Amino acid sequence: MTTPDADGLLAEQLLRLTRRVHRIQKRHLERCGLDITPAQSRLLRTLAHYGSPPRMADLAEHLEVVPRAVTTLVDGLEAHGRVRRAPDPANRRVIRIEMTDEGRKALRELRGARRAAAEEILAPLTDEQREVLGALLDTLVDGVITTDGSDRRH
Template identity: 85%
Template sequence: MTTPDPDGLLAEQLLRLTRRVHRIQKRHMTQRDLDVTPAQSRLLRTLAHYGSPPRMADLAERLEVVPRAVTTLVDGLEASGKVRRAPDPANRRVTRIELTDEGRATLRELRGARRSAAEEILAPLTEKERQVLGVLLDTLIDGDAVQPC
């Protein structure tokens, strides 16, 4: 008889929840006719956090991907009019990536889709349970949990 592995069970539950979150978010994005992939969505959200248009290398570092992956994402977003490449005024060899008006509109729709997906996912929880979950997730994300000796 095998003994239960509580950490393994938690890890499996987290993976299942992650897959459910992605499925529900994708459904909400599809319902709004948002023609972006999850990776493109992440790039748009990242772009929105910069004060001035970042370099491709900055985006790759922030997204923790190889520069070629950013090039592919930007190519797709540029083709659909959501971003544009712009030369760096101080260095002609550097390309900056800017959100277009279409990109900003898409970002607003993406935020709405994510918000409605979160409401659906969190619906079974009370307000207090949501607060506790938020604290627990912050602890896991930040890695501040006390390590056993």
């Protein structure tokens, strides 16, 4: 059983690792001249998973943010030509968000930067250690098994 101090240390290590990943990813993005925030990056990645352009409300729900936050993100991405607003053909009051060719290019560069950052950070680990880390992270991201054996997913 871990002590509260040990849990606090683990939490701090996770935060430090997250900051390091962001720093390294940002460095790789700067090398290719891509100026994009982590939140804009997340919106582009989310947008790429939709089969057809989603509504702003869909994006807000998926990202678990208020609609105003999505509006701000879309404004920034639209200013750089990475997305565009388009009226829904079935209901002109509804606005859908489409990724542009520039947005798809930015997404490719983002993926490359994320891969390069991951390779840099994971370099000291063996393949077996990477598998263990992946399984542990899946457990933390997906939820936990409680002490009574029930599965509590978030």
